[in-house]
Amino acid sequence: MELFLKYPNEVQEELLMNLIRAAEHTVIGKKYDFSSARNYTTFSERVPISTYEDLEPLIEQTRKGEQNVFWHEPIKWFAKSSGTTNAKSKFIPVSNQALEDCHYKASKDLLCLYLNNNEDSQLFTGKSLRLGGSKELYEDNNSFFGDLSAILIDNMPFWAEFSSTPSNKVSLMSEWEAKLNAIVKETSQENVTSFAGVPSWMLVLMNRILEDTGKTNLHELWPNVEVYFHGGVSFEPYREQYKKILPHPDFKYYEIYNASEGFFAIQDSNDSNELLLMLDYGIFYEFIPMDTFGRPNQKVIRLAEVELNKNYAVVITTNSGLWRYLIGDTVRFTSVNPYRIKVTGRTKHHINVFGEELMVENTDKAIAKACKLTNTEVLDYTVAPIFMEGKEKGAHEWIVEFKKEPEDAEKFRQALDEALQEVNSDYEAKRYNNMTLNPLVLNIARPKLFYDWLKKKDKLGGQHKIPRLSNERDYLEELKAMQSKSVMAQ
Template identity: 50%
Template sequence: MKFLSSAISRLARMRLWRIENWSNHPVAAQREVLQHLVTSAQYTEIGKKYSFSKLFTIRDFKKRVPIHEYDDIKPYIQRMMNGEENILWNTPVYWFAKSSGTTSDKSKFIPVSDESLTDNHFQASKDVLSNYYKNFPSSDLLTGKGLVVGGSHQISKVNEDIQYGDLSAILMQNSPFWGQWLRTPELSVALLDEWENKIEKLAQITAEENVTSLAGVPTWTLLLLKRILEIKGKSTIKEVWPNLELYINGGVSFVPYKEQFDKIIGEKINYLEIYNASEGFIAGQEKPDDDGLLLFTEHGIFYEFMPVEEYGKPNPQTMGLDDIVVGKNYALIISNNGGLWRYLIGDTVQFTSINPYKIKVTGRLKHYINAFGEELIVDNSDRAIAIAAEKTGAVINDYTAAPVYFSDKNNGGHEWLIEFDKEPSDKTAFIYELDNALKEINSDYEAKRYKDIALRLPLVHSLPKGTFTEWLRSKGKVGGQHKVPRLSNERIFLEEILAVKNRQ
């Protein structure tokens, strides 16, 4: 084990020269990626439809190929799941990542080709590891086991050769031998379907392992860690896993959870954020505490960035890396080596720097509140919630918010449902701190709050523990990568969650 770990760590360090090359020349790397994608797919159905063989510039590509949302490519994907080949990509696609979004009861299936596994997901994972060793050359990370709190896996009934599941399950199923060797628990447990049973088995097995790294969505990882402490009768995770040194998180902002992790782990460890979506491994922190995630420009994905105000226009404009403005909100559009072409994945990002290019995920294109012109995005609400919690001694498990519309007696506002792990010392003070933080962070919100003319003070409800989990269960979305939508411009989610609370 020690020999294998040291060999892998040496290989990871050897990758650094390549990382330096594409991070120093990102525009050139992106041109090469697009050229390779278009050349590879020129004889596919979509390649023939848009004359890929005649596309020689990025301008031609953007002019010829329209921006796609999921419904636009769903018929193609359905045919691929039925076993047809050369539709969106030039090699057979046997794996499809099932969307974990909570905006719809209907699942989305994202094609995951062998190329996207090898040249994107696994290559990006190795680059994250290489950067980690660059920053911590004496790390013992690979002398122990990595615990991934991932999703479940099911076999598609459409075709014997076609399989689908959560992205994390697909990655575990296809990971190279050394990945299997360094992971805990065994695959049969890691891919269990029933989430409560899975958490219990994960806890029972991994509590006895030498775990040096964790990865997973914060909410479900916390649930597992709390169960492990119960089993072992310990007060901190470091007492169970003294060699734990790294937690890799993604999927939701880590800001509201950091205090809980610090407390439950008991000693300082390193936190790294990654941006690994079903559509591709897009970015990752070069080092802990970096402001922004390094954009992976050589990993089989060509990026475009659409200013959010362009969304919904007949011919929306997109930007390349040359034209990016730091701090501006963009909707992310990708073309990748799994067969997605100018695909609007629904996430919004901001650049924190352009040398090198680093981004942060600010929310979802449709997860925001703008009922009164306040343009509140998830990045704003995450930061404000964290500030209010810190100032009032609260610890938060999760939250969601939606608008309260004007009535005969009241003006508009925002209604918040918050599940506290620890209630604030003064709930009224928490509400004022939340409101003040939002005003400090978002000038549009501040303007609408002026003298309560458009927006009144936030309305905050405390939810019993487990309410969000119960709501997710009612939607068939317990566990894995499934998460609560933080903001919505409509009240559908909020009303459903309130109904769950009232039944308890």
């Protein structure tokens, strides 16, 4: 770590050349003449930016048993990833190098960083309660696919299971509700010292555990629990709810940023909300400034060229054979020495219908602030534009599911609108005197609306996420239709 902290750009440059050399004789390597590529400039001129759709034919070839297509070593693992709402699944290649030099290396580094910052930690005197994906591994043409967490659990050394709960058998159960019951039964007897999982689903599990054990907080059940390693969705909307069920002032939260495509960044100090970009995991990074993203003048820059507090789409080249691959996430750099980031959203999940450039980071902050001001708790939300019609101005329409509803819905709506204007100056400008945008519209969701919506799509548990923002109204209309149906049924 000290090496890449001291020489970040050199480490990245060398890593890229190693990836290019390794793949010279693959189908991709021959197509782009990797054998004569001697530097980043040549590489970037020859290899186009690609999406999953661009790579899918080559990935399908490999899934059917053909090798040496985009990576020089056999690939038999594919992380099945569909985001929240795509009906069509993606199969992200996972090489042995990626398992060892990226995912497992990151897990070790995470623990090392945590223990380095907390010398009195008793982490290893108990077990880590992990909440992984709820899909089993399926064999297909001598290749295997499943949730990334299932692949990681399946490939872990046998001794790793001794320090984790629930057992591998329960962790890999595919039916979410049965799995939830099995986890509660198995883990409540253990000495849990840490948690690991996606905040939205972990909260469901924790509340179920409290309900079943009759405890008022989790320290009563697990007095030695000290840290929660979380990632996948923003923690901000859930922070206050976690503080209530884990009220100990010394309890710690450590954020990670990983995906099926790789493990990218780790919180490297206590009480920080910034993530250290890990530069030696077999991943070469490039970035597209969001103000040029998808436009004819789109720019792609190296790590050395990034600027503070600008939103960038992330492009990766990896030791699983993803070449200049657009992963769909957006980040903002909070430091360039060392390189630290915050995840701000998704390239597809933002709203910019009226020039307001609204990112998930903005809405998560605004929700957290509105909740604090009105003493409410939010479980889930999604937002879509109300398009201008004739002389009618546009607006944003929200549907929010509360754990604790506001006493005054109008007061919450106003607090949310004002908080959005505070965190996003473009939104504030459009809202000024209702010039372009009318005040936001708030719908209060019935209990379990989002849960039922995900269940209908067979996307309960694991790493499935609610799409927070969209430039279209599809998700919102589906949810509103389900809401109306329930009201009519009553």
